[in-house]
Amino acid sequence: MRKILIFIVFFGLFLPQTTRADEEIKFQAQDRVLIVAPHPDDETLGVAGVIQSALAAGADVKVLFMTHGEFNEIAAIFYQKRPLITQKDFLKNGQIRKNEAIAALTCLGVKPENVIFLGYPDQGTFQMWQTYWNAPKAYRSLLMRMDKVLYPDEFSSGKEFRAENLCGDMKKVLLDFHPTQIFVTTPFDQNSDHRAAFLFLNAACLELANQLVPFPVIRLYIIHTPGWPNEKKFDPGAPVEPPQRLEGVPGLRWSYLTLTESEIEKKKDALKLYKSQMAYKRSFMLGFVRGKELFCQMEAPVLSDVMPGASSGERAERPKGVEYALTPDFFYAEIPVGRAPDEMGMLTLDVFSYRSPVSFSLMPKLRLRLSGSRLFARNGWRRLSDPQLSYSSTKKRIRIRIPTRLLGRPDYLFVSTRMSKEERPLEFGSWTIFRTTAKS
Secondary structure, three states, rough: OOOOOOOOOOOOOOOOOOOOOOOOOOOOOOOEEEEEEOOHHHHHHHHHHHHHHEEEEEEEEEEEEEEEOOOHHHHHHHOOOOOOHHHHHHHHHHHHHHHHHHHHHHHHHOOOHHEEEEEOOOOOOHHHHHOOOOOOOOOOOOOEOOEOOOOOOOOOOOEOOHHHHHHHHHHHHHHHOOOEEEEEOOOOOOOHHHHHHHHHHHHHHHHHHOOOOOOOOEEEEEEOOOOOOOOOOHHHHOOOOOOOOOOOHHHHHHHHHHHHHHHHHHHHHHOOOOOHHHHHHHHHHOOOHHHHOEEEOOOOOOOOOOOOOOOOOOOOOOOOOOOOOOOOOEEEEEEEEEOOOOOEEEEEEEEEEEOOOEEEEOEEEEEEEEEEEEEEEEEEEEEEEOOOEEEEEOOOEEEEEEEEEHHOOOOOOEEEEEEEOOOOEEOOOOOOEEEEEOOO
């Protein structure tokens, strides 16, 4: 039986099949390199060497910040010596981080006119992704008391905090720049905005697949994951190895960039310009200054068309992870559980669809919640009631069945399965993106 293992995560919708393991990244003058950073400092931590190397080769480089990083209370207390209380405080903090980003990128050689700030809510973009597509109201950051981009003169100024707005702004940047290479954070990052950057970029790229020709090479850079960086101190000679938790992940391919001595020194200098962040996590930040920068790419898994557990007989040994399958009539998710459904709390399954050439924002976005013995379903903000939408359970596994007609004949499915109050993901990457058919 063909099966999808839980830790296979998709990225790079059209990755070239010739990419080698441990490939060294090279840039050419005709390259256009786009860096997608969730917050100011992510770009310097993860890709300062890439920026310098690309510029040295004569390539064009642009940096896109999804947020201003204004919701960093710890940094404010250490740097400004006061907590963030009013909306004005948050906006001031965001402006400080923007100024630091401009200074750091100028140090690395990027002109200010090639730096784009969207201004969407720090620590809010992942919730926008999960819930605020064509919603009756925009997402509102309660502590910051904002529901739209309040920074003047930014790319997204005045835009409401809606998922379709953020995705649309990313599409505009992609179409304007036509990057040949893109660097973005991973779907397994512990920071929710970092995961959101991955997801929004994927959605934007799906919509533009026929217009971004040739399609850009997309690589992921790691910021927040256990064991990374391996030494949280300044030691540029220390070896750079993938985090241990990523060992054995199928479909994961690594590439790297070797930094010169001057590039290492300039990366260190640029990081020091993030004074508000260095004030409380200096050792962590300087731990990213190494002789190499490491990146990964991931293949796109194809959904099985065999129902989980189906064979000549029920399998004696069942996999430990979540299984998904898509048949002509149904999408199946089979989830392992350690307790009976009425004892385990809330189980949430999200299934977002995409089919070309329909706008991603208009495709079905199903959320199913199993609480006790009751299954609740919505498509976006609308309730769903369908007799074929159902679940069954044993003491060890739950199977949820969704009619494929509710998914809009998708080419791709964005899927997430989470458990209980803490929204703990049951999968390696929080969200997994599947192709529904093999490439032709």
